[in-house]
Amino acid sequence: MNHIFYSEEELAFRDEVRAFCERELAPYEDEIQKTNPFRRDLLQKIAQAGYMSVHHPPEVGIGKHCGKGLVYETIVAEEISAVIAGLDMARMASATLFGKPVARFGTPEQIEKYLKPVLRGEKIGAIGITEPNVGSDTARMETHAEISKDGKGFVLNGKKYYITNGSQADFLCVFAITDNTVNPRKGMTAFIVEKTMPGFTTVKDIDLMGMAGSRVSELAFKDVFISNDQLLGGINNGFGILMDELDSERVAIAGECLGYARPALESAITYSKERIQFKRPIKDFEGINFKIADMATDFEAARLLTLKAARAYDNGERITKEAAMAKIFASEMAIRVCDQALQILGGRGYEKEHKIERYYRDARLMTMGGGTVEILRYLTQREIYKKFDGKYW
Numbered sequence: 409m410n411h412i413f414y415s416e417e418e419l420a421f422r423d424e425v426r427a428f429c430e431r432e433l434a435p436y437e438d439e440i441q442k443t444n445p446f447r448r449d450l451l452q453k454i455a456q457a458g459y460m461s462v463h464h465p466p467e468v469g470i471g472k473h474c475g476k477g478l479v480y481e482t483i484v485a486e487e488i489s490a491v492i493a494g495l496d497m498a499r500m501a502s503a504t505l506f507g508k509p510v511a512r513f514g515t516p517e518q519i520e521k522y523l524k525p526v527l528r529g530e531k532i533g534a535i536g537i538t539e540p541n542v543g544s545d546t547a548r549m550e551t552h553a554e555i556s557k558d559g560k561g562f563v564l565n566g567k568k569y570y571i572t573n574g575s576q577a578d579f580l581c582v583f584a585i586t587d588n589t590v591n592p593r594k595g596m597t598a599f600i601v602e603k604t605m606p607g608f609t610t611v612k613d614i615d616l617m618g619m620a621g622s623r624v625s626e627l628a629f630k631d632v633f634i635s636n637d638q639l640l641g642g643i644n645n646g647f648g649i650l651m652d653e654l655d656s657e658r659v660a661i662a663g664e665c666l667g668y669a670r671p672a673l674e675s676a677i678t679y680s681k682e683r684i685q686f687k688r689p690i691k692d693f694e695g696i697n698f699k700i701a702d703m704a705t706d707f708e709a710a711r712l713l714t715l716k717a718a719r720a721y722d723n724g725e726r727i728t729k730e731a732a733m734a735k736i737f738a739s740e741m742a743i744r745v746c747d748q749a750l751q752i753l754g755g756r757g758y759e760k761e762h763k764i765e766r767y768y769r770d771a772r773l774m775t776m777g778g779g780t781v782e783i784l785r786y787l788t789q790r791e792i793y794k795k796f797d798g799k800y801w
């Protein structure tokens with residue numbers, strides 16, 4: 409029945425990405441879980457296959473899937489996350505979180521210099537919004553930049569926290585306050601920072617509960633000189649750039665959540681058919697098979713919300729509410745499904761060998777990253793009340 413929701417081309421693309429993941433990524437899954445390396449080479453393979461470019465136009469991306477849009481991006485996100493979640497987090501931070509603002513607001517020179525090498529997998533990108541003292545309330549960020557004395561650029565000072573790819577990135581899109589006399593929404597600017605710039609340092613990589621193979625870092629900027637040609641989208645336009653990026657990011661994260669839940673659901677179904685207790689497979693007990701029914705329903709509902717938001721975005725619609733709904737539901741669904749899968753496997757679910765604990769740890773991030781579910785509920789109700797004229801449908 410998938411053909412009702414996905415086109416033949418999209419399903420063929422899913423099969424292609426799935427085969428790629430099995431062939432090129434799955435052999436490294438265990439090693440990455442055990443030793444937590446940052447595998448630039450695997451990110452390069454993903455880029456060379458064109459899976460960093462699906463959400464970018466053909467002029468900037470590489471491969472035959474360029475310009476396919478957000479539905480395709482959710483397919484990539486789901487398939488890679490199902491195998492190595494941390495790797496997709498790194499891919500998405502590079503290609504989408506860094507890549508989208510540069511693609512949409514960058515000059516042709518910036519696109520050439522910063523975006524294309526990232527989409528080819530030669531360079532790594534990151535986005536710097538969050539700070540030690542500033543999480544959900546992004547507008548109150550403390551990182552600031554002043555026009556340099558010679559007027560040729562800006563001097564950046566501050567700290568960023570929880571930056572995916574932070575210590576590994578060659579280029580970062582960093583947000584800073586450039587006018588503190590106005591509302592921060594009107595006084596924020598986006599800059600492209602290169603890792604070799606004097607004054608830019610990695611303070612540390614942060615030890616995480618899950619997402620093996622990723623790096624999430626604390627960064628510091630001390631009198632970093634940024635030339636005018638590294639200004640992204642013009643001075644004091646940063647808040648709009650930030651908001652523009654977040655809607656599509658949230659839908660792509662919902663796609664990742666499908667990827668954490670699916671293998672957990674599959675493992676639970678398989679195990680419940682094989683495990684014999686009281687002389688019968690445990691799937692014969694309603695305590696187990698009703699759980700499977702609920703998990704599958706939850707999973708399919710999350711897919712539909714994700715697909716709805718992605719299709720609307722690809723049609724050029726504003727999707728603040730739909731993106732928030734998709735990410736709330738998919739991120740909470742992934743936690744529920746992993747938790748129930750763990751229960752169905754009994755003690756085996758708690759063993760590392762059966763991987764459920766890993767899916768659970770990976771899934772647990774996404775009610776926070778990219779906007780917490782509390783903030784997303786705030787956005788959802790705000791959009792509902794804004795548009796409500798007596799009828800919801």
Ligand SMILES: Cc1cc2nc3c(=O)[nH]c(=O)nc-3n(C[C@H](O)[C@H](O)[C@H](O)COP(=O)(O)OP(=O)(O)OC[C@H]3O[C@@H](n4cnc5c(N)ncnc54)[C@H](O)[C@@H]3O)c2cc1C
Pocket residue numbers: 501505534535536537538542543544545569570571572573616624773776777778779780781782783786
């Ligand atoms: C692994 C990881 C990777 C990340 N990657 C990046 C990245 O690449 N770049 C980047 O810039 N950031 C990144 N982040 C940061 C992420 O976006 C933030 O963690 C998130 O926005 C929340 O900020 P916070 O953690 O500081 O929580 P806080 O904002 O301090 O919130 C703490 C709690 O209070 C709640 N809360 C806050 N305000 C309200 C309110 N008004 N109403 C109700 N509840 C509220 C929150 O929902 C949350 O439950 C990453 C985070 C993690 C953990």
